[in-house]
Amino acid sequence: MKFIGLLDGHDTVVGVVVEDRVTPLAEVRDFYAALPKWTAQAATVTLGERPLAEVRQAPPVPPTARVLCLGLNYRAHAEEGVYGVPDHPTLFGRWTASLSVGDVPVPVPANEPGLDWEGEVAAVVGSSLADADPVTAESAVLGYAVFNDLTARTAQKLTAQWTLGKNADRSGPMGPLVTADEVGPLSAGLRLTTRVNGEVVQDGSTRDLIFPVGEVLSLASRTFTLHPGDVLVTGTPEGVGYTRTPPRFLHPGDVVEVTVDRLGTLRTPIVGAEQR
Structure with missing residues (x-):
């Protein structure tokens, strides 16, 4: 469904x-x-x-949802940046106020050279989890959606905490939720591609995730109870803009599309700061 x-x-x-x-x-x-x-x-x-x-x-999630995002969760992406492969899941939070949907214009903040793309898969929790083991946690996933973790890199890099750069206006577009029974486990491998103005800039597979969904939800559930509607955004493959030489970013007039097997395509136009 x-x-x-x-x-x-x-x-x-x-x-x-x-x-x-x-x-x-x-x-x-x-x-x-x-x-x-x-x-x-x-x-x-x-x-x-x-x-x-x-x-x-x-967005098909409640306003009370916790939106947990995983950084550096595809091995090649972790290795292409300055951080390296983490020993533990790198989790940061998004506010639901930053979420949007497909075809909604996303503005580049005034102090940024552009936004960076991060095509991802989001998992939506379907039942409460507290001190859950990884198998139980993965079985609690209601479904999955395409996500684009659009990032303001200048703001992100000001400190070791990423919150500011990960919560620009409307910068978390999310596609429809497809139930887990129709998607299957991410470990089986869903192809994820990101295109900018039709050009492929990311081409990866969820088979390359470092930390599986169940393991990360289990970890989070040991600290706080997860509730139906909470979201885990699972990370992005290699090919983001800031690691390129020279760095490449999304500018007003660009269109970024993220396509994931069985989940569909999420299209996002980029606009100027005056359209905030």
Whole structure:
């Protein structure tokens, strides 16, 4: 099944997508509070109520979600930068206020030479996890979505803490959520490609992840309880812009697209700071 968020006034409603139509199910917090009920109802939908093209989409996660991001989680990417391969998962946080969806313009902050692309896969938690083992943690994943961890590198590199550079306005576009039963384990290998204006700049496989989803969720659950709707963004393959000679960044007028097997394509236009 495929789920999206759609705006209904000031609320976000989760809907199930069938072909090119969507059927609204429940307000996003109610959806994650009663997942078995709503996923069972979604499974009975054979024809969506509304054309997908007519709805305004929103990230399919609750406003209370913790968005955990993994840095340096593909071996080749860790080796191409200045940090090297980590001994433990490198986790940082995004605020849900930074999330957006496909085709939403993302502005380059005024003090940046451009934004850097990071095509990724996001895992969305479907049940509470506390002190969970890795197998239990991975089995709790509701589904996966394409993600682009657009990064303000100047801000990121000011200190050892990455929060500032990872939370620029609308810089976390996220695609529809595809349930885990249709995607399979990331260890089986999903191809991930990132294109800038049609040119391939990243081409990797989730088979190359250093720290698996279950292991990272298990680690996090030892410190705090994870709840349905929380998100783990799993890292990016090699080919980011700042490691190139000379460095390359996204500028106003550029279009970046991230495509992941079984999850689809996430398209993001880049605009100037005046459009914040």
